[in-house]
Structures are given as structure tokens and as C-alpha cells.
Amino acid sequence: MMEERLNRDRAIKKWIFEISQNIKNEQKSNLKVEQKTTPNDLVTNMDKWVEKELIERIRRGYKNDRIVGEEGFGDTVSEMHGTVWLVDPIDGTLNFVLQNENFALMIAVYEEGMPVQSYIYDVPLDRLYTAIKDIGVTCNEQPIEPPSNRSxxxxxxxxxxxxxxxxxxxxxxxxxxxxxxxxxxxxxxxxxxxxxxxxxxxxxxxxxxxxxxxxxxxxxxxxxxxxxxxxxxxxxxxxxxxxxxxxxxxxxxxxxxxx
Ligand code: 2AM
Ligand code: CA
Ligand code: CA
Ligand code: CA
CATH class of the missing domain: 3.40.190.80 (D-Maltodextrin-Binding Protein; domain 2)
Structure with a gap:
């Protein structure tokens, strides 16, 4: 079980670095921005591309798993049995479009409804935050200690x-x-x-x-x-x-x- 998670951890990190390289290289002048529901609910061609790329890689390596993605290229999931991946290709799309900072690529893996691996990658700052069940939390491989319990x-x-x-x-x-x-x-x-x-x-x-x-x-x-x-x-x-x-x-x- 642990070995399987560690292999998956290596794969996920590789995908995140490969895919985010393209987010950084993309010419902002080519960005196509669409409104989803309201003027502050946007999606770009980059959100869609990142989600498709991630889902393609997950499907290639993990055929039996199900995937929930914000932009709708994944599966429809109504219960959390088995292994379920949740993918947010760009978290902070408004920031991506208007600030070009403060956005992240996010992946979470659940087994039988229990969280086992989480990734939050701050793309512009090149900071990868990970949480692995029973192992802990890191930023760029350095452990993060529990914060002090303040009021x-x-x-x-x-x-x-x-x-x-x-x-x-x-x-x-x-x-x-x-x-x-x-x-x-x-x-x-x-x-x-x-x-x-x-x-x-x-x-x-x-x-x-x-x-x-x-x-x-x-x-x-x-x-x-x-x-x-x-x-x-x-x-x-x-x-x-x-x-x-x-x-x-x-x-x-x-x-x-x-x-
Ligand atoms: P997103 O950029 O992936 O859509 C903004 O306060 C935060 O809330 C972001 O993490 C954003 O994620 C999320 N969010 C969720 N629903 C949203 C909505 N309808 N419109 C804008 N942001 C939303
Ligand atoms: Ca969104
Ligand atoms: Ca989000
Ligand atoms: Ca998003």
C-alpha cells in the first residue's frame, strides 16, 4: 500500500512539473478567457488544457480510478468508493488572468473516501506543497511542522x-x-x-x-x-x-x- 502511494507520488510530481512548465511558457497574449456563470467565474484555454493533460496521464497509469475535474473532462462521481482523484487545474483563475501570480495546480487522491495524497503547487513561486497520509506535510521536500495552536x-x-x-x-x-x-x-x-x-x-x-x-x-x-x-x-x-x-x-x- 505504502509502496503504491510512493510510486504515485513520484508520478504526480513529474506531471506537475511538466505541465506547469507549459503554464509558465504560454504567451499571455494567446490566452482565451471565457465567462462560465458570472463575470468573476472564468475559465481559460489553459485551465482546460491542464485538466485534459492531467486526466490523460492519470487514465494511462491508473485505469480503474475515477477522476473529478473542475472543467468537466473527468467522470461523474456520486460516491467515493475505490480510488478517486480530484483535480483543480488552476486554482485562482481570476488571479492567473489578472495578476499572473497567486494561483496553484491542485491534485488530491482519495481511497475509499479517505484522503491519502494531496498536492498544491504554487506555479509562479515554484513551491510544491504535499501532504501524504501518515507521513506529513512538506514544501519543496522540506517538512512543515504543525503551527502553534493560537486563538x-x-x-x-x-x-x-x-x-x-x-x-x-x-x-x-x-x-x-x-x-x-x-x-x-x-x-x-x-x-x-x-x-x-x-x-x-x-x-x-x-x-x-x-x-x-x-x-x-x-x-x-x-x-x-x-x-x-x-x-x-x-x-x-x-x-x-x-x-x-x-x-x-x-x-x-x-x-x-x-x-
Ligand atoms: P477557481 O479559481 O479554481 O475557480 C476564490 O475566492 C477561490 O474560490 C478560488 O480558489 C476559486 O477557485 C474558488 N471558487 C469556487 N467557486 C467559485 C466561483 N463560482 N467563482 C469564483 N471563484 C470560485
Ligand atoms: Ca473556476
Ligand atoms: Ca478552485
Ligand atoms: Ca480552477
Whole structure:
């Protein structure tokens, strides 16, 4: 079992480096940007290309596995039996288009519904964050130690913008007031990584898709951190989720405020 995961780990890293090289080389003038649902919900030809490339490689090596991809080139998955891959080709597409930084390529592998391998690759900074079940978390092969268990009042908070614009989430103001300050990156994956590194004590976000949260769960588990829905229930990978990723102290305070 462990050997199989280590082989898969080597394959995934190779794919990530090969594919991301092309993201960097792509002439931005050739980028085709389309609107999916709203003006801030975009997809580019690069998102689609990356997802297709990844899925092709996974299918070649792992015929029996199923794949869930944001841009729809994978399978339709309604339960988590067997091995399921969740792929977000570019997390932070708006940043990719408008900033050319703060975006990541993300892959998560689940076995029988349990997270076993997670990859969040900060493409512009060349930083590969990994979480492997029972082995731990790394950044470019260097181990990341569990962050100190701080309270909201001792740390920074991250969130997504829709939580601030929608009235039904007004408790977020109370949470923010208790913290030292608010930070928004615009990539769920990179915000997750900030929690893992201890740069922020909590990431609170609404309506995230399965591929946005799938890698983060193992990062939290391996570091002894919390990953739940707003109601403190486990995250459901077959649906959208309102999530809190946090160190335990901050998580407990947030649960008390929002529930
Ligand atoms: P994406 O760039 O892969 O779509 C932005 O706050 C974060 O939320 C990004 O990680 C983004 O992922 C994610 N997100 C999820 N649903 C979104 C939506 N409908 N519109 C914009 N961002 C969304
Ligand atoms: Ca998207
Ligand atoms: Ca995403
Ligand atoms: Ca995406």
C-alpha cells in the first residue's frame, strides 16, 4: 500500500512539473478567457488544457480510478468508493488572468473516501506543497511542522470575497473583529497552505467546490488542524461546502460564534 502511494507520488510530481512548465511558457497574449456563470467565474484555454493533460496521464497509469475535474473532462462521481482523484487545474483563475501570480495546480487522491495524497503547487513561486497520509506535510521536500495552536486574537484570518458581500454570513464580522486582521488571496488552495504554515490561524470560505477543498483536508489532518463545515460536520466531497480550516483554538472560537 505504502509502496503504491510512493510510486504515485513520484508520478504526480513529474506531471506537475511538466505541465506547469507549459503554464509558465504560454504567451499571455494567446490566452482565451471565457465567462462560465458570472463575470468573476472564468475559465481559460489553459485551465482546460491542464485538466485534459492531467486526466490523460492519470487514465494511462491508473485505469480503474475515477477522476473529478473542475472543467468537466473527468467522470461523474456520486460516491467515493475505490480510488478517486480530484483535480483543480488552476486554482485562482481570476488571479492567473489578472495578476499572473497567486494561483496553484491542485491534485488530491482519495481511497475509499479517505484522503491519502494531496498536492498544491504554487506555479509562479515554484513551491510544491504535499501532504501524504501518515507521513506529513512538506514544501519543496522540506517538512512543515504543525503551527502553534493560537486563538483568533493572536492571529490573522483569511476568507473569500463572497462571504463579505452576502448578508447571510454577517457573523464573519464578529469573527474578524476577534482576529488581528483579515487577508484575501483568492486561491482556496494557497489560503489553505497559509493555515498549514501558520501564517494565518483560520481560512473561512463559503460555497467551495469539492476540488477546492479536497487537498486541504489532508494538510489539516496531518498537522493536527481542523477541517469542517460551518456546522462543525465533516466536509462532504460530493457537494459544495462552507468550510473552516483552522488551528484547533481558533476553530473552537469560530464555531462558538457562527453556530
Ligand atoms: P477557481 O479559481 O479554481 O475557480 C476564490 O475566492 C477561490 O474560490 C478560488 O480558489 C476559486 O477557485 C474558488 N471558487 C469556487 N467557486 C467559485 C466561483 N463560482 N467563482 C469564483 N471563484 C470560485
Ligand atoms: Ca473556476
Ligand atoms: Ca478552485
Ligand atoms: Ca480552477
Amino acid at each position: 483568533l486574537g493572536e492571529g490573522l484570518l483569511a476568507t473569500n470575497s463572497s462571504i463579505l458581500t452576502k448578508d447571510r454570513y454577517k457573523d464573519i464580522r464578529k469573527v474578524t473583529r476577534k482576529s488581528l486582521g483579515l487577508r484575501l488571496i483568492g486561491s482556496a488552495g494557497l489560503e489553505t497552505v497559509e493555515v498549514a504554515k501558520g501564517s494565518i490561524v483560520a481560512y473561512i470560505a463559503t460555497n467551495l467546490k469539492p476540488w477546492d477543498v479536497a487537498p486541504g483536508i489532508l494538510f489539516m489532518e496531518e498537522l493536527g488542524l481542523k477541517a469542517t463545515q460551518f456546522n462543525n460536520e465533516p466536509i462532504n466531497l460530493l457537494d459544495n461546502n462552507d468550510i473552516v480550516f483552522a488551528v484547533p483554538k481558533a476553530h473552537k472560537e469560530i464555531m462558538a460564534i457562527i453556530n
